[in-house]
Amino acid sequence: MSKKLPETNSESGEVDLGQLFKMIGSAFERLFSLIGNLLYKLFLSFVWLVFFVRKHFIKLVIAAALTFVLAMIKDSLSDPIYKSSAIIKQNYPTGENLYDLVDYYNALISRKDSTSLAEALGIPQSSTLNLVSFDVDPMVGENVRIKNYDDYLKSLDSSLSSDIDYEKYIENTQRQDYNLQKVSIRTINTFESRLVFQRIVKNLNSSDYFTREQEKDINELENERSAILRSLEESDSLQETYKKILEQPLDEINPGSQTSITIQGQENKLDTKEYELY
Incomplete structure (x- = not known):
């Protein structure tokens, strides 16, 4: 038995490929034509400008000189700033x-x-x-900008600071900042x-x-001042109490309050009468 293989349409593929190359060629041709026309017009404009300056050179020089003289006269006659x-x-x-x-x-x-x-x-x-x-x-100078940038990075989380570079920081910084x-x-x-x-x-x-x-800042400072004054008053009161204790004889305070240290059967008696508050 003979098997019949399917026939491929090679002719159609060649036609499609040829049309694709033709379209690409037409696109490049239009692009080169556009660039050529643009360069041609620029060249014509340059040539026209050269001929215009050459033809009216004297007039242009006189106009520039008059403009300079009028500006000098205006500056000399105007009030100083x-x-x-x-x-x-x-x-x-x-x-x-x-x-x-x-x-x-x-x-x-x-x-x-x-x-x-x-x-x-x-x-x-x-x-x-x-x-x-x-x-x-x-x-502001460059050193100040760099220092501000470093302080800004320190105030951010490490995961955020890595995404902000110096140029982006300067771009987002306002003049009034x-x-x-x-x-x-x-x-x-x-x-x-x-x-x-x-x-x-x-x-x-x-x-x-x-x-x-x-x-807001004044209220915070007043609160800190009040807290410090209260602490000083309490410290003064505690200091007066210790002073009174030190001024009294030790026996009158507590006869059994003496400190005794026994070492190898010997008893050494240490009388303490001075205390440090600070």
């Missing part, structure tokens, strides 16, 4: 409040609201006309900035968060 700075050290994390205050002052300057600005800074309304802007920046902040004031005239800095600190210390945290 004075800058005063102060370093603020935060005992509490109030950096966000500080940055909000600076933004608020700059907004009042932009709106030229001299009345509200004078009230906020505690200065005469005429003095607010000299203010140009307020700036605040953290006073640093303790030292530099506040600067720009004015058009000489200005008594010390009063303004004092008022900024006063406004910062009167915020709800600062007041709440300060009251």
